[in-house]
Amino acid sequence: MSPAVAKTSDREILTAARRLIVRNGVDGLALRDVAVAVGIKTPSLYKRFADRAALLRALKDLSLAELELVLRQAAGQSPPSTAFNNMAHAYRDFAKCQPEMYRLIHRPELKTDGLEAERKAAEPALKVMAALAGNDFALSSARCITSFLHGFVTMEIDGNFRLGGSIDEAFTFSLEAILNGIKLKKGI
Amino acid sequence: MSPAVAKTSDREILTAARRLIVRNGVDGLALRDVAVAVGIKTPSLYKRFADRAALLRALKDLSLAELELVLRQAAGQSPPSTAFNNMAHAYRDFAKCQPEMYRLIHRPELKTDGLEAERKAAEPALKVMAALAGNDFALSSARCITSFLHGFVTMEIDGNFRLGGSIDEAFTFSLEAILNGIKLKKGI
């Protein structure tokens, strides 16, 4: 007769999972802990998410949208070179503040096949790079800076810069070098 | 009286594990499969490696040494700009030919604390970058190109370049831009 009353919600589950991931890392996330955190038993999670991967995918999509928003705000209406630097620093700040979520975003096994979201996320960066490098080189330029940023922050949060020196300095140096190098290509 | 005869060796175990990782990925590697491949039972693996992480660490160290060798050979005695390009292409080729091993190298949970190997691995790159950017900017330049390469090949093997266009073109474009940008900084 009376259907069971929902003890929790998708939102609450995602929030709890996120907190646990921040604490223990993605690999340290056990569905049992998520269930306990929201006051249900493990099998009940499967009424809301197909499996563990689906839960992580939903969490990844949230974080990706968050990062995208941060980048849009960083770009604002600034002129291209300023937007370039602001976006780069915002990207790095996001990764440093939320390393586990950043790692989650780039988990290869959580690839979504929706190409639409990717286009939308890349749009502001492509616009800035088109202004800096010209339309012909916009895509390659975007891939250059995107690759650098991803590699840099990954190495940084993984603790892979261990030869001393200032990491901040390496970052600003690299941004200047890449920006100048890209601008150079515009002419020819 | 007669101690048990060894059925396998560290080398054979590592080779088998490597083959399985190439086939199924690191996360798909089960110790049971490794044991079966070398003709022993799972618990026997613990006589040779402290645990699963230790086995992966040994495999990572092997792959890292292999990559380092490839990079040294690519640099050879070439002039700096040539060495820069050769090393970059060799780096990318390694990752594309052995994506699972490349991923293993960068697993954050397998960090070794031995800073010695890292210094040695970075040495040839630092030498080239010192010639291109001057001693003051050698470290930052090395971090710039290293970050770019890591980010680029990671995105490539993860299938994260999905907006069309030529990936080869993006790579060569980026190398030129970064090389030129770094050279520019030498003067001032």
Added chain:
DNA sequence: ACCTGAACACCGTTCAAGT
């Protein structure tokens, strides 16, 4: 010295049964 069977704790996942 190396190997093994048995056991343990801990996973993700399924499903029939409850309300």
Added chain:
DNA sequence: ACCTGAACACCGTTCAAGT
């Protein structure tokens, strides 16, 4: 419609016992 207990398969790991 949502929740649960019980069970399953599959992990990594330990250890006493064999040779």
